Amino acid sequence: MSQTILVTGASSGIGQATARLLAERGFKVFGTARKPESAQSQGVTMVALDVRSDESVRSCVAQVVAKAGRLDVLVNNAGYSLTSAAEETSVEEAKAQLETNFFGAVRMVNAVLPGMRAAGAGKVINISSLAGNTAIPYSAFYSASKFALEGYSESLWYEVRPFGISVSLVEPGFVNTPIVEASPAAARQLPAYDASRKSMLAAFGHALKAGIPPEQVARRVLQIIAQPNPGLRYRVGAQATWLPRLRNVVPWNVYAAGVRKTFAV
Template identity: 85%
Template sequence: MSQTILVTGASSGIGQATARLLAERGFTVFGTARKPDSAKPQGFTMLALDVRSDDSVHACVEQVVAQAGRLDVLVNNAGYTVTGAAEETSVEEAKAQFETNFFGSVRMVNAVLPSMRARGAGKIINISSLAGNTAIPYSAFYSASKFALEGYSESLWHELRPFGISVILVEPGFVNTPIGEASPVAARPLAAYDATRNRMLAAFGHALERGIPPEQVARRVLQIIEQRAPGLRYRVGAQATWLPRVRNVVPWKVYAAGVRKTFAV
């Protein structure tokens, strides 16, 4: 019997490429979008999901179990990035960022765990980011949400091990997706940050354009699903692979200068 996989945020980018690849490989795949009717058919079943809502999360997971009888793998991918200086970002905007990127994943995990624990098997794949290792200036709350996801997933790894459930973090560097277009800039700009913020946004846009294709992340997720006992962390792309290693060995001031150069700040 083929494994059943649920990929959140499959209307675009990494989630869409992942759900499509897994469906091509014969898995039973459910993808999600907030407006599933407007998403183009991609060879997998599309369900409605807003990860900010408990009701929406429960309805989505119930539909998967009702249609497929079980859920073997959850890919927590839905996310966006709010940009702007930390001081420009309101607490409401910061909370909204966490509601999707962090608590959205937590809601999904809590919804799938009872059935995974009952079966003594399952994989939870959380799409984190290189930004969960090295914070991006002018994306403080996006970076903070990914650092939070890293800590949460590490704790969860220990807690779920006795139940036969694997927790996996996937950490891509820049990926060429429409995430920049889908993402808001903080609504309360301060003139003091204008010049740097504009340079950063241009550099961020170029870095995304030059990023790895989302299919590369999808292939890594497929490898993880096919592994019997996957590890905790998988970095995707050259940048995401070597930068955390460099960070461990060079003085902070040297590393920080490289980060500032990358983001033109």
């Protein structure tokens, strides 16, 4: 019987590419969007989901299990990237970033674990980021959300392993998706950061455009699903592979100079 897979945030970018690839490969795929009626599906059954809402998460997972009878793999992908100076970001805006990128994933995991534990099998795949290893300027709370996802997933790995459930983190570098266009900035802009924010945003936009295609991340997710015992961390793309290694071996000032140059800050 083909496995049932739920991909959150499948209306765009990495989630859309992943859901499509998995559907092409014969899996039974459910994808989510906050407005599923306006999201293109191509072999993917779209379900409404807002990961900020307990009720929406409960209803989404219940619909998948009702339609498919089971859920084998959860791909936690939904997210956005708040790109503003840390000082410009209100605590409410910072909480909102973590509410989607971190607690959204936590809600989904909590909703699927009872079924996976009962089945004695399952895979949780959390889409993290290079920014979960090495922080990006003007992305303090995005980086914080991904660092949080990294620590949470590593703890969870130990806890659910005895039930036959694997937890994997996918860590892409820059991926060419519309994530910046889809993401809000902080409402407050402080003139002191204007010049640096402007050059950083230009560099960030350029890095995304030059990033790997979302299909490359999708292929890595497919590889994880195909493995009987997947590992905890999977880096995708040259940046995500080399930068964390470089950071461990070169002095901080040298590494930081490279990051400052890349982001023009």
